[in-house]
Amino acid sequence: MKELQPNAAWDDAYDNSGHIDGAAGYPPKWADLAAAFRAEMTQSGQADLDQAYGEQPREKFDLFHPQGTAKGLAVFAHGGFWKAFDKSSWSHLARGAVDRGWAVCLPSYTLAPEARIWQITRQFARAVENAAGQISGPLRLAGHSAGGHLVSRMMCDDSPLPGGVSGRIEQVLSISGVHDLRPLLRTTMNQTLLLDEAEACGESVALGRPSLPCSITCWVGADERPEFIRQTDLLADNWADRGATTRSVHAPAKHHYDVIDDLCDPDSDLTQAFVS
Numbered sequence: 001m002k003e004l005q006p007n008a009a010w011d012d013a014y015d016n017s018g019h020i021d022g023a024a025g026y027p028p029k030w031a032d033l034a035a036a037f038r039a040e041m042t043q044s045g046q047a048d049l050d051q052a053y054g055e056q057p058r059e060k061f062d063l064f065h066p067q068g069t070a071k072g073l074a075v076f077a078h079g080g081f082w083k084a085f086d087k088s089s090w091s092h093l094a095r096g097a098v099d100r101g102w103a104v105c106l107p108s109y110t111l112a113p114e115a116r117i118w119q120i121t122r123q124f125a126r127a128v129e130n131a132a133g134q135i136s137g138p139l140r141l142a143g144h145s146a147g148g149h150l151v152s153r154m155m156c157d158d159s160p161l162p163g164g165v166s167g168r169i170e171q172v173l174s175i176s177g178v179h180d181l182r183p184l185l186r187t188t189m190n191q192t193l194l195l196d197e198a199e200a201c202g203e204s205v206a207l208g209r210p211s212l213p214c215s216i217t218c219w220v221g222a223d224e225r226p227e228f229i230r231q232t233d234l235l236a237d238n239w240a241d242r243g244a245t246t247r248s249v250h251a252p253a254k255h256h257y258d259v260i261d262d263l264c265d266p267d268s269d270l271t272q273a274f275v276s
Contacts, residue, residue, distance in 0.1 A: 007186040013227035016256040034091035053130035061107035070103040072137030079145025093263040096271035105131040125160035148177020179206040179235040214244040221254030
């Protein structure tokens with residue numbers, strides 16, 4: 001099969017930094033907020049950090065506990081196009097769910113090109129399974145960008161999660177998720193992702209079927225790149241047609257980098273969509 005060549009239009013479609021003012025300032029801000037939250041939770045005895053869920057160096061997660069008995073387990077999957085970041089930049093996003101009484105797990109995973117996306121999917125499933133073994137009750141999953149792909153992938157009818165774990169999932173929240181991976185074949189980033197057509201189709205949740213019953217909220221900033229809005233509505237529409245309970249939300253005046261901020265607020269609409 002002929003290898004597809006990068007296309008500048010598709011590169012631009014996924015270029016969030018190039019369309020957000022002050023984009024370079026966001027990663028250091030996230031890291032500072034996350035470090036402060038970890039320090040606060042460690043001091044209060046509510047943090048279990050760097051728990052291994054596998055043998056690879058990045059197969060670790062942080063677990064943050066609420067005061068008292070947890071209502072259940074909420075898991076957040078970070079973004080970065082499967083090739084950037086780790087759990088240490090996002091700890092503060094657990095605050096809203098923790099304040100609402102949920103334990104929150106934030107996993108890292110091996111990044112591309114060291115791992116293919118199908119392998120990352122299975123790593124994430126192992127992290128969810130491991131954390132779910134420590135916290136009883138229902139599960140809620142949320143993820144941002146590539147993390148939105150990972151959490152919705154857990155609800156496909158060919159999910160790598162064991163049935164005893166997937167059956168506990170009450171709600172999934174995909175924030176600015178990438179649900180159709182086929183356009184990535186025409187991007188420069190695929191030199192790192194190493195997707196081929198078979199993997200792009202097999203890992204595209206919008207092309208698959210949900211494991212029913214399934215409830216998923218697809219959330220995106222109204223000011224995001226049109227491709228992320230398309231990807232959000234695509235999953236909500238396709239899975240509604242296949243029997244899932246879906247909702248598509250376009251958050252006003254939010255772009256790809258600030259759409260996640262409201263997870264820090266226990267009373268925000270976004271946090272309530274995660275752990276209502």
